[in-house]
Amino acid sequence: MSELLTGVHPVAEALRAGRRHFFRLWLEGKDPPRSPGPLAELLALAQDRKVPVRNIQGGLFDRLRREGVRHQGVALEVGGYPYVDVDDVLAGVRKQGRPPLLLLLDRLQDPQNVGSLLRTAEAMAVDLVALPEHRSARITPAVCRASAGAVEHLAVARVPNLNRLIDRLKSQGIWVVGLDTAPEVQELRRADLTGSLAVVVGSEGPGLARLTREKCDFLVRIPMYGRVQSLNAAAAGSIVLYEVRTQQHRAAPSVSP
Numbered sequence: 001m002s003e004l005l006t007g008v009h010p011v012a013e014a015l016r017a018g019r020r021h022f023f024r025l026w027l028e029g030k031d032p033p034r035s036p037g038p039l040a041e042l043l044a045l046a047q048d049r050k051v052p053v054r055n056i057q058g059g060l061f062d063r064l065r066r067e068g069v070r071h072q073g074v075a076l077e078v079g080g081y082p083y084v085d086v087d088d089v090l091a092g093v094r095k096q097g098r099p100p101l102l103l104l105l106d107r108l109q110d111p112q113n114v115g116s117l118l119r120t121a122e123a124m125a126v127d128l129v130a131l132p133e134h135r136s137a138r139i140t141p142a143v144c145r146a147s148a149g150a151v152e153h154l155a156v157a158r159v160p161n162l163n164r165l166i167d168r169l170k171s172q173g174i175w176v177v178g179l180d181t182a183p184e185v186q187e188l189r190r191a192d193l194t195g196s197l198a199v200v201v202g203s204e205g206p207g208l209a210r211l212t213r214e215k216c217d218f219l220v221r222i223p224m225y226g227r228v229q230s231l232n233a234a235a236a237g238s239i240v241l242y243e244v245r246t247q248q249h250r251a252a253p254s255v256s257p
Contacts, residue, residue: 005078005141005149006064006071008038013149014076015045020152021079022051028061028073042074051076070145081139084155086165089128090172100127100174101244102198106162106212107135108233110204115146116234117201122150124241129156130165166215169198176200178208178216179240181230185221193244194251201237 002023005011014020025046027039046053064071093100103126108114114137121129137143138158144151159165166176174196200216202208213219222231222239231239 002077002079003141004064005076005144006069006074007145007149008042008072008074010141010144010147010149010152011074011076012038012042012045013152014078014144015042015049015051017152018049019082022046022049023077023079024052024054026060026075026077027053027055028071029055029057039074081144081151081156083139084128084157086128086130086157086159086168089155089157093127099194099196099248101125101196101241101248102127102169102174103129103237103241104162104165104176104198104200105129105131105136106200106208107132107203107206108201109135109137110233111137111140111142112146113204113232113234115143115148115151117237118143118154118156119147119150120234120238120241122147122154124245126241127155129154130162131156131158132162133158133160163211163215166198166200166212170215170217172196174198175217176215177240178202178213178219179236180208180213180219180221182219182221185219187223188220188240188243191218191220193247197244199237199240199244201233201240204233 005014011025025042043053060075061071061073064075090100103121105114118129131137139151139156170176176198177191177193178200179202200208200212220240222236
């Protein structure tokens with residue numbers, strides 16, 4: 001079963017990553033791009049991957065416009081997203097002799113939020129993102145577009161039960177930290193976020209599920225200094241991931257960011 005990735009950046013990153021099966025690249029217009037620019041670069045990437053290219057007017061792109069999809073005159077027909085196995089990823093990280101950093105999403109469903117957070121996860125070199133199979137967003141074309149294609153470079157796993165995964169991670173020496181807003185929770189900057197770590201971000205609104213919250217080794221909150229007293233999941237999770245990498249860099253200053 002195929003799906004369509006649209007937009008210059010998502011399509012370019014999918015081609016660069018080379019992890020999906022590619023069927024064809026659609027470009028809007030009669031002729032291939034002749035001058036240097038983003039479309040010419042896409043064409044070169046497609047040729048390197050031996051992806052057939054079709055130039056068309058109307059048709060597919062008119063339908064996408066009617067559906068409200070911002071395609072920028074580019075659509076890549078691909079196979080489904082290549083999810084990974086948690087144990088395989090962790091084994092690979094251990095072989096590199098460094099502590100893993102994981103991101104666990106607890107019932108996060110909004111594609112824009114998920115995509116934005118996954119873009120940060122890739123920028124912060126998160127080793128693995130885990131999504132529950134139920135009541136959670138999948139890696140759809142909308143999520144890929146919201147991440148500007150960054151998700152194509154991430155290792156993402158779908159797991160049957162997030163709480164059982166947390167138990168497994170803890171048994172392997174990985175500390176699990178949950179993001180919360182309760183005033184009694186310690187501030188983010190006061191927490192020790194070095195070492196092997198899994199960051200859990202809850203859903204929009206309700207936050208972490210009760211059992212998930214209880215299973216975390218500790219919780220952190222982001223202090224608010226303005227009049228707004230909360231952040232959306234993508235913004236909050238991004239701040240936590242940046243703080244994790246900042247602390248880890250300070251603990252190992254010889255390692256370049």
